[in-house]
Amino acid sequence: MQDFDLVAVLTNPEFRAMLLGGLVMTFVVAVGSWCLAMGLAITLLVVRLVPGRVTEWLVGTYVAYHRNVPTLVQLMLWYFGISSLLPDGLQMFLTDNNGEAVFAIVALGLCQAAYFSEDLRSGLRAVPPGQTEAARALGHGFIGTMRHVLMPQALRNALPSLINHSVSLFKNSSLAMAIGVAELTHAVKEVENQSFQTFEIYLIATIAYLVCSLAIMAVGAVLSRQAAIAGAR
Amino acid sequence: MLLDLVDIIRENWLLLLIGQYPNGPLGGFAATLILSVLSIALAFPLSVLIAFARFSTNPLLLWPATVLVYVARGVPLLMLILWVYFMVPLLIGANVPGFVTMLVTLVIYEGAFLSEVVRGGIVALGRGQVETARALGHGYFGAMIHIILPQALYNVMPSILSQFVSAIKETTLGYVINVPELTFAANQVNNQLLTKPFEVFFLLAIIYFLVCWTLTRAALVLERRIAHKRAGMPGVALSLNPQMPVPEP
Numbered sequence: 494m495q496d497f498d499l500v501a502v503l504t505n506p507e508f509r510a511m512l513l514g515g516l517v518m519t520f521v522v523a524v525g526s527w528c529l530a531m532g533l534a535i536t537l538l539v540v541r542l543v544p545g546r547v548t549e550w551l552v553g554t555y556v557a558y559h560r561n562v563p564t565l566v567q568l569m570l571w572y573f574g575i576s577s578l579l580p581d582g583l584q585m586f587l588t589d590n591n592g593e594a595v596f597a598i599v600a601l602g603l604c605q606a607a608y609f610s611e612d613l614r615s616g617l618r619a620v621p622p623g624q625t626e627a628a629r630a631l632g633h634g635f636i637g638t639m640r641h642v643l644m645p646q647a648l649r650n651a652l653p654s655l656i657n658h659s660v661s662l663f664k665n666s667s668l669a670m671a672i673g674v675a676e677l678t679h680a681v682k683e684v685e686n687q688s689f690q691t692f693e694i695y696l697i698a699t700i701a702y703l704v705c706s707l708a709i710m711a712v713g714a715v716l717s718r719q720a721a722i723a724g725a726r
Numbered sequence: 727m728l729l730d731l732v733d734i735i736r737e738n739w740l741l742l743l744i745g746q747y748p749n750g751p752l753g754g755f756a757a758t759l760i761l762s763v764l765s766i767a768l769a770f771p772l773s774v775l776i777a778f779a780r781f782s783t784n785p786l787l788l789w790p791a792t793v794l795v796y797v798a799r800g801v802p803l804l805m806l807i808l809w810v811y812f813m814v815p816l817l818i819g820a821n822v823p824g825f826v827t828m829l830v831t832l833v834i835y836e837g838a839f840l841s842e843v844v845r846g847g848i849v850a851l852g853r854g855q856v857e858t859a860r861a862l863g864h865g866y867f868g869a870m871i872h873i874i875l876p877q878a879l880y881n882v883m884p885s886i887l888s889q890f891v892s893a894i895k896e897t898t899l900g901y902v903i904n905v906p907e908l909t910f911a912a913n914q915v916n917n918q919l920l921t922k923p924f925e926v927f928f929l930l931a932i933i934y935f936l937v938c939w940t941l942t943r944a945a946l947v948l949e950r951r952i953a954h955k956r957a958g959m960p961g962v963a964l965s966l967n968p969q970m971p972v973p974e975p
């Protein structure tokens with residue numbers, strides 16, 4: 494093992510570019526799949542609110558599948574499996590246009606949507622039924638009740654678990670390296686192979702991940718404080 | 727397609743179940759199961775110690791435990807695997823098999839997460855239990871071992887089972903460092919067949935789903951039974967997960 498030299502790794506322009514590129518890719522994957530997951534989670538929540546056994550079963554199955562199958566296996570199924578079922582033209586297009594990242598965003602987004610929709614649902618269920626009755630009695634329609642009375646309270650209830658799951662989504666973006674996405678962990682392995690300064694590179698990457706995760710948790714704490722009602726029990 | 731699945735199972739069930747065992751290391755589903763059972767069994771005592779350290783007022787106990795929990799919560803498991811893969815051979819001066827690397831990583835990672843579960847269980851019990859135990863003449867550790875832990879650990883049993891499910895799912899990451907477990911075996915099958923990637927990975931997903939879903943259902947049943955049992959006792963919070971909001975009366 495070479496002597497500990499953090500500066501050498503950070504001042505080497507090639508290594509710095511690779512690590513920064515990896516960090517940017519991590520953000521692209523994480524933010525992309527977060528947006529997909531949130532949009533889909535709200536859709537799932539709305540579908541589940543529609544009374545009927547079929548919709549209930551469909552959403553339930555979706556959630557159960559994505560929560561009980563390892564995220565890495567979901568990634569592999571998308572990247573190796575489902576990609577092979579696509580039409581040839583689309584396959585070529587994806588190979589030329591960073592298809593790994595697209596599949597990573599889709600797989601992580603679909604997976605996390607299951608968690609987000611469950612968070613929102615339990616947030617909604619924790620709102621006392623009297624709130625709906627009072628809102629309807631005051632003349633709100635279904636949409637108005639949802640938008641002005643129920644959802645604000647549901648979001649407040651769901652906030653802690655939404656933040657926790659956002660952190661795990663960010664961490665799970667590292668799994669994309671297994672299908673060849675050039676994100677931070679992938680860049681770390683590459684730089685390590687070239688420089689052999691394993692300790693320094695792992696340290697840099699670990700601190701980068703830790704700072705980002707703690708930042709998400711801190712934002713969550715601030716949001717929870719803002720969302721809290723003064724004097725609420 | 728269904729026929730393809732049956733064919734894949736018929737021709738590769740032994741590889742998926744035990745890997746190349748008699749001629750090579752134990753792998754496949756057996757390795758996945760052994761790895762997750764061992765990791766939870768070893769992580770559990772560690773988690774109780776970490777939980778105690780997190781309650782301690784001694785900074786020498788409190789700080790390392792807090793840092794460990796936050797590092798485990800904030801750093802991807804893959805990154806921790808790389809660390810262990812790199813550090814353990816340096817520390818003990820010999821190469822270790824991937825199975826051991828994965829086990830060590832999972833014990834640390836699961837230990838940190840389980841410690842939050844145990845801590846939540848102790849907090850949910852309320853101060854009254856400690857105060858009563860102390861008033862009856864128990865010392866700090868006596869109160870913890872005889873009064874608090876038996877109740878808290880009983881209450882968090884469903885969460886421990888959920889953590890076991892997480893452990894099964896996390897063993898898949900062993901694939902990255904070539905640990906011969908189920909995902910690794912599926913990739914071997916896929917590399918032999920080459921033409922049926924969807925079928926192979928769909929089959930893999932089904933296997934994980936069946937195992938984890940059954941265990942998740944079991945955890946749910948256990949949780950209901952415990953909540954039902956606890957319902958008769960005043961002053962005990964029904965919500966055992968401290969992150970979940972308790973419904974207001």
